[in-house]
Amino acid sequence: MSAPLLEAKQIGKRFGGVQALSGVSFSIGRGEIYGLIGPNGAGKTTLFNVLTGIYSPQGGTFALAGRNITGLKPDRIAAAGIARTFQNIRLFANLSVLENVMIGRHLRTRTGVVGAILRTRRVLEEERAIEKRALELLDFVGIRRRANDAAGSLPYGDQRRLEIARALATEPKLLALDEPAAGMNASETLALRRLLDSIRGGGTTILLIEHDMRLVMNVCDRVLVLDYGERIAEGPPAEVQRDPRVVEAYLGAPHAA
Amino acid sequence: MIRSRKAWVWLGVALIAATLLLLPFALSQAGTAWVRIANIALLYVLLALGLNIVVGFAGLLDLGYIAFYAVGAYAYALLASPHFGLHLPFWAILPIGAVVAAAFGVMLGAPTLKLRGDYLAIVTLGFGEIVRIFLNNLSQPVNITRGPQGIAGIDPARIGGFDFSRTDTLLGAVVSGPMKYYYLLLALLLAIVIVNVRLQNSRIGRAWEAIREDEVAARSMGIDTTLMKLLAFAMGASFGGVAGGMFAAIQGFISPESFVLVESVMVVSMVVLGGMGNIAGVILGAVLLAFVPEILRWTVEPAQRALFGRMLVEPEVIRMLIFGLALVLVMLFRPAGLLPSAVRKRELEAERPT
Numbered sequence: 001m002s003a004p005l006l007e008a009k010q011i012g013k014r015f016g017g018v019q020a021l022s023g024v025s026f027s028i029g030r031g032e033i034y035g036l037i038g039p040n041g042a043g044k045t046t047l048f049n050v051l052t053g054i055y056s057p058q059g060g061t062f063a064l065a066g067r068n069i070t071g072l073k074p075d076r077i078a079a080a081g082i083a084r085t086f087q088n089i090r091l092f093a094n095l096s097v098l099e100n101v102m103i104g105r106h107l108r109t110r111t112g113v114v115g116a117i118l119r120t121r122r123v124l125e126e127e128r129a130i131e132k133r134a135l136e137l138l139d140f141v142g143i144r145r146r147a148n149d150a151a152g153s154l155p156y157g158d159q160r161r162l163e164i165a166r167a168l169a170t171e172p173k174l175l176a177l178d179e180p181a182a183g184m185n186a187s188e189t190l191a192l193r194r195l196l197d198s199i200r201g202g203g204t205t206i207l208l209i210e211h212d213m214r215l216v217m218n219v220c221d222r223v224l225v226l227d228y229g230e231r232i233a234e235g236p237p238a239e240v241q242r243d244p245r246v247v248e249a250y251l252g253a254p255h256a257a
Numbered sequence: 258m259i260r261s262r263k264a265w266v267w268l269g270v271a272l273i274a275a276t277l278l279l280l281p282f283a284l285s286q287a288g289t290a291w292v293r294i295a296n297i298a299l300l301y302v303l304l305a306l307g308l309n310i311v312v313g314f315a316g317l318l319d320l321g322y323i324a325f326y327a328v329g330a331y332a333y334a335l336l337a338s339p340h341f342g343l344h345l346p347f348w349a350i351l352p353i354g355a356v357v358a359a360a361f362g363v364m365l366g367a368p369t370l371k372l373r374g375d376y377l378a379i380v381t382l383g384f385g386e387i388v389r390i391f392l393n394n395l396s397q398p399v400n401i402t403r404g405p406q407g408i409a410g411i412d413p414a415r416i417g418g419f420d421f422s423r424t425d426t427l428l429g430a431v432v433s434g435p436m437k438y439y440y441l442l443l444a445l446l447l448a449i450v451i452v453n454v455r456l457q458n459s460r461i462g463r464a465w466e467a468i469r470e471d472e473v474a475a476r477s478m479g480i481d482t483t484l485m486k487l488l489a490f491a492m493g494a495s496f497g498g499v500a501g502g503m504f505a506a507i508q509g510f511i512s513p514e515s516f517v518l519v520e521s522v523m524v525v526s527m528v529v530l531g532g533m534g535n536i537a538g539v540i541l542g543a544v545l546l547a548f549v550p551e552i553l554r555w556t557v558e559p560a561q562r563a564l565f566g567r568m569l570v571e572p573e574v575i576r577m578l579i580f581g582l583a584l585v586l587v588m589l590f591r592p593a594g595l596l597p598s599a600v601r602k603r604e605l606e607a608e609r610p611t
Binding site for chain 1: 488
């Protein structure tokens with residue numbers, strides 16, 4: 001395997017007396033769909049928030065494509081190439097669907113105050129390119145016909161798709177999805193699975209937190225299992241599924257006596 | 258169909274432009290005082306448009322906005338009055354005032370980056386008072402602002418040999434000083450409206466909207482929220498600075514009394530009443546709140562004398578009563594403002610309990 005895209009070493013995070021993450025290490029290869037699972041409170045979202053700069057870790061480092069990005073601010077991490085979605089959807093709810101995705105292009109475009117005021121030809125061209133790309137992405141996730149509706153008015157599943165489109169607009173190397181299938185029915189989940197496959201097909205690596213085990217087992221190349229902030233298993237889904245420690249974490253220890 | 262609609266729009270624009278251009282001639286028939294009132298109204302429109310960038314676009318509630326107006330006015334006064342014996346040319350001071358005000362905007366923005374909503378409002382309110390109190394007290398030990406006495410004898414706006422304060426005959430028409438200022442302010446207003454519209458519909462404007470909607474999400478999408486908020490404060494403040502410079506030039510005299518808290522509240526009211534985030538709404542709000550009280554002032558007194566034979570209630574009191582009532586009614590029946598922006602309307606409709 002070539003050099004990993006994301007390499008995390010000994011990540012630690014504590015909130016007061018709670019050790020949310022202790023010494024978590026893992027690496028994600030280019031083009032992988034990497035799952036992150038564990039019981040509630042295992043530290044999945046905390047790890048996510050560390051990797052996307054919302055929290056800074058108390059210990060450990062992580063690097064994206066060989067560049068150390070530990071402790072950078074969220075916008076710098078997004079610039080480095082990690083884009084995310086949120087477990088409890090955080091769209092710009094009162095803006096249009098199209099504007100949401102156009103905002104995702106902020107990072108990869110340049111117009112400043114002077115340019116915006118003078119509205120030079122370059123600025124107008126860039127603006128057209130932003131809109132074109134945003135519409136393409138809406139097409140890609142399948143909600144283009146809602147482009148002019150308020151983001152908050154979309155049905156739940158479409159809001160999740162919009163969050164993915166917005167994240168893709170930042171041209172991420174690693175797309176981090178926090179429970180994208182939450183609240184989706186079976187057919188929506190199936191469509192999501194196809195979407196994840198085609199995102200990977202486009203060369204983007206995916207990190208996926210998910211509770212829908214069938215989705216995880218079907219779509220992920222490897223999964224990392226966390227429990228009480230510690231790494232308890234890692235490997236292909238089929239292997240991890242049989243790991244006694246994983247079974248114990250999810251179902252509780254068999255009666256000893 | 259579409260073509261004819263476009264024609265109507267152009268006709269409307271032409272009508273508004275003609276009205277605005279001829280307005281001072283009509284007003285001066287009623288007395289030059291009305292032209293001055295129109296000028297004050299235009300100054301308020303400039304202020305409201307500046308504040309709209311901070312409050313309407315970026316969603317940062319600023320209750321001390323008048324401080325930037327003060328900074329602009331004092332920058333002008335200090336650089337063009339006998340107080341220091343400096344008489345820099347008008348075209349140079351106005352941009353200086355804008356830049357100095359922008360610097361003050363960053364000074365206010367930097368320590369308040371982490372504050373939002375009510376907390377930010379309180380700090381900005383304090384900032385506005387601090388600036389006014391400084392102006393009031395910077396007469397000792399070195400006399401910079403002349404304290405409460407204010408600065409008098411400020412140079413009028415003058416470009417080349419053209420003096421905006423003198424009455425001239427131009428193209429066969431007698432044009433008074435206030436009328437000339439009116440046109441100057443109108444030109445400035447046009448420029449500021451264009452800047453506002455273009456900023457709103459740009460990458461920068463979208464970043465501000467994103468911050469207003471959800472700062473965490475904006476940051477995660479790669480928007481440098483620190484930089485963008487400072488930019489909003491600086492841009493808004495610079496407009497305030499320009500308006501302040503014009504105020505100093507027109508009045509010829511300024512003192513800290515002109516920059517009290519009520520003025521900040523007034524400008525915020527204009528933005529909220531008209532429709533936060535919507536440029537046309539903000540202009541409407543500013544014109545209404547600047548003009549209506551003046552009209553009342555001129556009608557309430559004669560009306561009372563005609564009805565009761567004497568003055569029962571001071572016009573100032575009635576003015577404030579009606580002003581308050583109008584605000585309450587607007588908040589009740591049009592909470593998003595008289596001409597709301599589409600976004601704000603959605604937001605308030607979503608929040609309304611069903």
